[in-house]
Amino acid sequence: MKLNVDLQNHSYPIYIERNTIQKVHEYIPVTRKIAIITDTGVPEKWVNIVKEQCPDSFICTIPQGEPSKCFDQYKNLLEEMISHNMSRKDAIIAVGGGVVGDLAGFVAASYMRGIDFYNIPTTVLSQVDSSVGGKVAIDMGSYKNIVGAFWQPKTVIIDPNVLSTLSLRQQHNGLCEALKMGLILDDHLVSLFEQETIDIDAIITRSIELKRDVVQQDERESNLRKILNFGHTIGHAIESAYGLNTYLHGECVAMGMLFFIEDKTLKQRVLNIYKKLGLPQVPNYDTSTLLEYVTHDKKSSHNTVSTILVEQSGSYIIKELSFKEIQEVLERGPYEE
Amino acid sequence: MKLNVDLQNHSYPIYIERNTIQKVHEYIPVTRKIAIITDTGVPEKWVNIVKEQCPDSFICTIPQGEPSKCFDQYKNLLEEMISHNMSRKDAIIAVGGGVVGDLAGFVAASYMRGIDFYNIPTTVLSQVDSSVGGKVAIDMGSYKNIVGAFWQPKTVIIDPNVLSTLSLRQQHNGLCEALKMGLILDDHLVSLFEQETIDIDAIITRSIELKRDVVQQDERESNLRKILNFGHTIGHAIESAYGLNTYLHGECVAMGMLFFIEDKTLKQRVLNIYKKLGLPQVPNYDTSTLLEYVTHDKKSSHNTVSTILVEQSGSYIIKELSFKEIQEVLERGPYEE
Structure with a gap:
């Protein structure tokens, strides 16, 4: 099913359906450079399904877990965007849970003052909640989400099938x-x-x-x-x-x-x-x-x-x-x- | 004189007048915590005039020059905000040229996903141009303004008197x-x-x-x-x-x-x-x-x-x-x- 989030200048659709991860190329314009940001906890199988649909893409994998939502990873990812010559017209796709979505979203929000961001949540938590709403952020020390932005995704793709690999x-x-x-x-x-x-x-x-x-x-x-x-x-x-x-x-x-x-x-x-x-x-x-x-x-x-x-x-x-x-x-x- | 910038959700006034720097407390709500961000090139005299009008304020001074528009200074300033327990209702005032405005503006844009930002430009360049428009950013390596946001100031105060100390x-x-x-x-x-x-x-x-x-x-x-x-x-x-x-x-x-x-x-x-x-x-x-x-x-x-x-x-x-x-x-x- 398709739900629409109606916001003034940046409305966007959410697709909730089994097997939608196979249809990324239908829902996201993939004829541009795409950075796929994921973490070590996401089964490669899901990441590869996405990558195969994006001809000009590359994968950035961060370590799984909240400590990755930090300044160093944020900076590393921005450097990756630069080294791949990402332009304002290119896009970031997050494939992962809340940590990946928050971090990748903040990179998208701030790289060149904001590029397109797509979210493919792969955990229950991110599928029921954090993938929708546009709150992106990183932590500093023990201060959670202390630095970030409101940056709405262009599209959210929720495929309950990917939950099968979770405990x-x-x-x-x-x-x-x-x-x-x-x-x-x-x-x-x-x-x-x-x-x-x-x-x-x-x-x-x-x-x-x-x-x-x-x-x-x-x-x-x-x-x-x-x-x-x-x-x-x-x-x-x-x-x-x-x-x-x-x-x-x-x-x-x-x-x-x-x-x-x-x-x-x-x-x-x-x-x-x-x-x-x-x-x-x-x-x-x-x-x-x-x-x-x-x-x-x-x-x-x-x-x-x-x-x-x-x-x-x-x-x-x-x-x-x-x-x-x-x-x-x-x-x-x-x-x- | 007062000019209004009319933008959907975040319109703001610009005051252009000699001696307006004495009237900061009239134009900015100062009964909250205020971080005054400036650089070593701005005469202390101007910074102190602003500080005296903000009872609960502190000053952060960065080194003068483009190299300060970097990741390290950005992170340092965010840590200053945390260490002063700045809340979402508090505010940042930039007193300086484009480097200070861009850096302080990006801190304001991203700290707690965005707090109030005021700009008091003290150079001709920032008075005629960069203080208005909401483009805030930092550089990475040789890539200028590669990371940033669009974050409109709440008010811009332009006092041509402060230019007298420039070469x-x-x-x-x-x-x-x-x-x-x-x-x-x-x-x-x-x-x-x-x-x-x-x-x-x-x-x-x-x-x-x-x-x-x-x-x-x-x-x-x-x-x-x-x-x-x-x-x-x-x-x-x-x-x-x-x-x-x-x-x-x-x-x-x-x-x-x-x-x-x-x-x-x-x-x-x-x-x-x-x-x-x-x-x-x-x-x-x-x-x-x-x-x-x-x-x-x-x-x-x-x-x-x-x-x-x-x-x-x-x-x-x-x-x-x-x-x-x-x-x-x-x-x-x-x-x-």
Whole structure:
């Protein structure tokens, strides 16, 4: 199926369909130089299918994992673009997960002040969420996404077939962001997680529709788009403090959401889904360590943090919490009311 | 006087007036954290006048000169922003010439995916041209402006008083870009250079009006805005090959324009103005060296270069020249017809 993201000057289509990766040449103008950016975790098979459809292309492979979303890789890739004499009319295709998409997107956003960018997400997380929306960035030290741009892709190609090479843990990790979208916006999406067999195609499509609607209403995250940060404030802090080599991003977001689900019955529903997905428990943490990360987080300004709370599945409340209130939430813990 | 740049989502005012530097606090919301980025060539006096009006501000000073428009300085400045805990609601003010404006502007464009940027140009070149238009960038190796963004300032404050501390050579260097604007768009502006005393305030105002009109019609340089590159194709090549420590940017642009003024009488008028401004002669050059730079220039794609020619003062012709034709132009030389 084809969804359109309608934005003033840079609308674009999203194709969600099994086997679309074979049709890249139908959806992307490939008669120009194309840099395919991917990482070592993406099976070569997918990358080669894309490459074969782009006659004048080259592949740049970065190491898998969040540490690649750094200044050095950013600079290396820009140097690659120069050494291949890429012009303003050429294009970058990202084939990978969120790290590849964010990094390749920022290279596309800034090389020659911006060239065409296409995204072929290959993880659940990027298929249900990060490939749509135009947020591209790199990290500096422990500051996630601190440098970047809003740079919309020209086209997003989502092929659920490519998920077949992922481990179950990776797949479930990605589903956490879809669940997040359901909790704040659409109880029907939450209920898709409660069915006996999880229909991943249905979850991807519904998530992307919801994400698309939010992005259309608020491209540059001036307001509404902040709701997508549900679970991320404390989630990012857990990821930064305890996540390295231990937890995946979606797992941390899942942990972060628990702190701000304000209804007992709903929390139990969510915990049942977590169990089904085999998500890890929130680790023992040091409140002041997490608080330190929260207060340094980029969404915080002055002494409050704009926080998303959920009382009823499919709806949200935005509340400015003081650092003191965040501290109380942390002291209370994720499993208490 | 106040000019407005009307752009879809990010219109902004330009104030052109003597003593406006004293009124920064009237034109910029200063009740937030402000990073003032400047260079060692800007007299402290101007920087301090700005700082005194911003109660919660800090100064970042980069070394004067084009080499500062590099990746290392870019990264350093981003780290400064982080270490000062700059949030999305804070702002950057550039106080300096084009190098400072381009570098500070790119930091503002990319820090947290974009924060408010204000520009207080302190050189003729930046006052007549580069401070308006939103082109921000850094260089990589010999590739000028290869990485950057289109990021419009929130306000530009032009105070001709600050030019008093510049050498005559620096002032005349800057006037070259204004003359360029006249040659392609407005013979009246060219004639301002032929008066007995040069009225710099009038030249700045007219140049900025013209630049504003072009930017309004073509924000992202898809077409019309390319005309502002008049003189730059060969000018950049001369600057890269022979300019280091020898010629200033405007001087190189002036040299570059000569190659593409197609009328004998007009060329003589222009040479008279160059004499009046004391501009240097085009150096002896090696055609293949310059050609190499031209073909690597970012505006070139495939085997032609989009070139601006002027036959009649105040008007332009756009022509795709093959590399071979550029070579012939270089072999003919700047002073021949």
